[in-house]
Amino acid sequence: MIARATMQTELAPHRADDPDAEVKLDARHVNFWYGDFQALHEASLAVQARKITALIGPSGCGKTTFLRIFNRMHDLTPGTRATGEVLLDSHNVLSPETDVINLRRQVGMLFQRANPFPKSIYDNVAYGPHILGWSKAQIDQVVEESLKDTGLWEEVKDRLRRSALNLSGGQQQRLCLARALAVRPEVILMDEPASALDPIATLRIEELMQELKKRYTIVIVTHNMQQASRVSDFTAFMLMNPKRAGEVIEFGETDDIFNRPKDGRTEDYITGRFG
Amino acid sequence: MNRLLLRIALDRLVTGAIVLCVMVAAVPVLVLLLFVLIKGLPGMLAPGFFTDPPHPVGVPGGGVANAIIGTLEIVGIGSLLAVPFGALVGIFLSEFGRNRLGDTVRFVSDVLTGLPSIAFGIFGYTILVATLHHFSAISASVALAVLMLPVILRTTETALVLVPQSLREAGLALGAPRWRVTLEIVVPAALGGIVTGALLAMARAAGETAPLLFTTLGNEFVQVNPLQPMGALSLTVFKNALVPYANLQDQAWAAALLLVMLVAITNLLARIYIRRIQR
Numbered sequence: 060m061i062a063r064a065t066m067q068t069e070l071a072p073h074r075a076d077d078p079d080a081e082v083k084l085d086a087r088h089v090n091f092w093y094g095d096f097q098a099l100h101e102a103s104l105a106v107q108a109r110k111i112t113a114l115i116g117p118s119g120c121g122k123t124t125f126l127r128i129f130n131r132m133h134d135l136t137p138g139t140r141a142t143g144e145v146l147l148d149s150h151n152v153l154s155p156e157t158d159v160i161n162l163r164r165q166v167g168m169l170f171q172r173a174n175p176f177p178k179s180i181y182d183n184v185a186y187g188p189h190i191l192g193w194s195k196a197q198i199d200q201v202v203e204e205s206l207k208d209t210g211l212w213e214e215v216k217d218r219l220r221r222s223a224l225n226l227s228g229g230q231q232q233r234l235c236l237a238r239a240l241a242v243r244p245e246v247i248l249m250d251e252p253a254s255a256l257d258p259i260a261t262l263r264i265e266e267l268m269q270e271l272k273k274r275y276t277i278v279i280v281t282h283n284m285q286q287a288s289r290v291s292d293f294t295a296f297m298l299m300n301p302k303r304a305g306e307v308i309e310f311g312e313t314d315d316i317f318n319r320p321k322d323g324r325t326e327d328y329i330t331g332r333f334g
Numbered sequence: 335m336n337r338l339l340l341r342i343a344l345d346r347l348v349t350g351a352i353v354l355c356v357m358v359a360a361v362p363v364l365v366l367l368l369f370v371l372i373k374g375l376p377g378m379l380a381p382g383f384f385t386d387p388p389h390p391v392g393v394p395g396g397g398v399a400n401a402i403i404g405t406l407e408i409v410g411i412g413s414l415l416a417v418p419f420g421a422l423v424g425i426f427l428s429e430f431g432r433n434r435l436g437d438t439v440r441f442v443s444d445v446l447t448g449l450p451s452i453a454f455g456i457f458g459y460t461i462l463v464a465t466l467h468h469f470s471a472i473s474a475s476v477a478l479a480v481l482m483l484p485v486i487l488r489t490t491e492t493a494l495v496l497v498p499q500s501l502r503e504a505g506l507a508l509g510a511p512r513w514r515v516t517l518e519i520v521v522p523a524a525l526g527g528i529v530t531g532a533l534l535a536m537a538r539a540a541g542e543t544a545p546l547l548f549t550t551l552g553n554e555f556v557q558v559n560p561l562q563p564m565g566a567l568s569l570t571v572f573k574n575a576l577v578p579y580a581n582l583q584d585q586a587w588a589a590a591l592l593l594v595m596l597v598a599i600t601n602l603l604a605r606i607y608i609r610r611i612q613r
Binding site for chain 2: 132
């Protein structure tokens with residue numbers, strides 16, 4: 060019993076043990092600082108291709124910080140620093156030589172609150188392809204495909220030139236998803252994408268995720284444990300250490316994390332004893 | 335029950351005090367506007383006011399055509415100089431100016447805002463009038479452009495800072511370079527504020543008198559060449575108000591009314607424009 064527990068700790072925070080799995084995004088011993096404050100401590104996570112990986116944990120445990128490192132969004136915040144490695148197809152994202160623009164085309168993002176541009180529905184989705192310099196015909200096609208992929212096409216096809224701000228909250232969030240899909244990313248990061256949505260709009264997003272994971276790798280931050288257990292294949296549980304830096308406590312298949320947690324702290328959180 | 339009555343009484347008292355304060359603030363403005371309207375309207379309705387240049391002193395009639403053209407042209411050229419430059423500096427301050435250079439620019443701009451307007455006149459005189467050896471409308475435009483600059487760049491900066499950070503992140507997360515996000519997402523989202531700032535700066539410049547006195551000097555004839563001295567509405571008010579001829583004094587009032595109307599219409603258009611693009 061003791062021997063087994065030791066073995067689990069060695070395996071645990073690192074990666075799910077499936078030798079055939081293709082690791083798309085591999086974070087290794089990531090430390091992160093806002094100025095002098097360390098927000099992440101030795102965080103590791105192996106995200107598998109075409110699966111949904113959920114990051115759960117109490118507020119302030121560094122979930123969002125961890126997520127935003129994967130496409131270097133932290134570059135926008137002055138005074139931040141990251142060490143360790145985040146390998147995307149074996150290339151280190153954190154390396155200074157990384158072409159951030161190219162990286163963000165591969166690793167798209169969906170935010171906590173829908174943030175459509177104050178432009179037309181069409182222009183929102185077309186913005187990424189437009190930046191890439193695609194032809195008008197290509198852009199028309201990708202706009203239609205992306206809107207179909209997010210189930211919006213039938214709802215908006217007659218008013219593509221109208222302002223995106225007139226859409227409902229759930230439609231706006233799906234539009235933002237379509238906008239992210241339009242540049243054909245490989246990974247999609249979602250930062251509590253449904254936290255501002257009603258249950259029905261939330262369900263739409265979750266259904267879409269199941270469709271999208273056939274083609275895309277998804278990492279989702281959520282503080283909603285039901286959502287994590289419903290939608291994800293793998294779950295990482297994060298917690299603040301005594302110095303308030305976030306750590307990955309346990310990582311594994313969602314079913315195991317929720318039903319057979321190995322770490323007492325995971326079990327306490329799952330069963331609602333703290334956080 | 336007593337406490338409730340007391341509270342209602344107190345509520346009425348404070349509401350009354352606030353209404354009184356508003357009236358104290360608003361009444362002088364309304365009186366002033368009414369005064370200018372009553373005094374200026376006869377002169378404005380006189381034949382030839384808009385179409386004729388001034389007549390020689392003692393000859394009845396005449397208008398302010400020279401000054402209308404002058405004000406529009408001087409302020410127009412000044413705006414062409416100040417608006418693009420001011421807007422660009424404002425964009426720099428908001429998007430790339432969180433550093434010492436940005437702080438320096440902000441400080442200089444605040445100092446410029448507080449400078450008395452006659453100082454801008456001296457500036458225009460020194461760098462253009464003195465070097466070219468004659469008065470010119472263009473030197474007035476330059477002086478007004480410098481006067482407008484701090485207003486434009488600070489309103490531009492404020493408008494851009496109000497654009498939610500999430501919009502910038504959305505653009506950058508798509509793999510758009512920073513400069514494209516700034517020009518294609520952030521600036522269009524703040525366009526209303528930027529345009530308002532520019533229009534307010536233009537309205538302020540149109541009413542300035544001191545910077546014009548020793549730059550454009552004034553001209554009794556219609557002049558459209560910016561390298562020559564030119565009339566302006568504020569100069570007409572200044573000169574005609576000081577002469578002992580009733581018809582010229584009427585013209586001064588009318589010119590003042592025309593200036594007030596120009597500023598009011600500009601403000602109104604700015605507001606309508608903002609309301610339209612915000613929809």
